[in-house]
Amino acid sequence: MVKDIITAEKQMVLFQLGSEIYGLDIAAVHEIIRMQPITKVPKAPFYVEGVINLRGKVIPVVDMGKRFGIEKGESNKSNRIVVVNIKDTTLGIIVDAVTEVARIPVDAVEPVSDIITASNHDCFSGIAKLPDKMVILLDLDKLLSGENLTVGQPPRQGGKAVPAGAK
Numbered sequence: 001m002v003k004d005i006i007t008a009e010k011q012m013v014l015f016q017l018g019s020e021i022y023g024l025d026i027a028a029v030h031e032i033i034r035m036q037p038i039t040k041v042p043k044a045p046f047y048v049e050g051v052i053n054l055r056g057k058v059i060p061v062v063d064m065g066k067r068f069g070i071e072k073g074e075s076n077k078s079n080r081i082v083v084v085n086i087k088d089t090t091l092g093i094i095v096d097a098v099t100e101v102a103r104i105p106v107d108a109v110e111p112v113s114d115i116i117t118a119s120n121h122d123c124f125s126g127i128a129k130l131p132d133k134m135v136i137l138l139d140l141d142k143l144l145s146g147e148n149l150t151v152g153q154p155p156r157q158g159g160k161a162v163p164a165g166a167k
Contacts, residue, residue: 009106010025011025011101016095016099018096028084032081033054034079035094038050038061080094080098081095104135109129112125124138125137
């Protein structure tokens with residue numbers, strides 16, 4: 001008798017920012033759309049590009065490259081807006097390219113070192129070791145929570161992030 005080994009997997013949407021690959025739980029992804037005109041919003045945090053009208057609904061759009069301090073390359077046809085649902089909020093996330101939807105075995109995911117999470121607000125849920133690449137897995141709830149949001153210019157004061165509301 002042959003027994004099937006059932007491996008727990010996470011289904012993730014993989015996208016590129018700069019030279020790195022990131023992953024989001026597919027359950028949080030509502031849809032993936034091409035770039036479209038974005039209306040700027042005055043005094044928004046530095047990483048909020050503005051808002052879009054998606055089938056009659058106004059949706060804020062965040063540039064994940066700016067959020068992570070990644071140098072922005074030239075905009076091109078592969079840029080996408082990943083529309084996600086987080087805690088009853090719909091939000092667009094600008095990425096360089098969506099590369100694939102992948103099934104990642106849970107046992108291929110390593111926890112993130114405290115050294116990394118200390119400077120990045122604990123927004124990474126793990127790092128997946130795949131045969132041909134490593135994928136940084138994001139926890140959107142933590143990434144976009146109030147304590148991890150910053151205002152003004154890029155969050156650097158003496159190398160530390162500036163919390164929302166700080167002067």
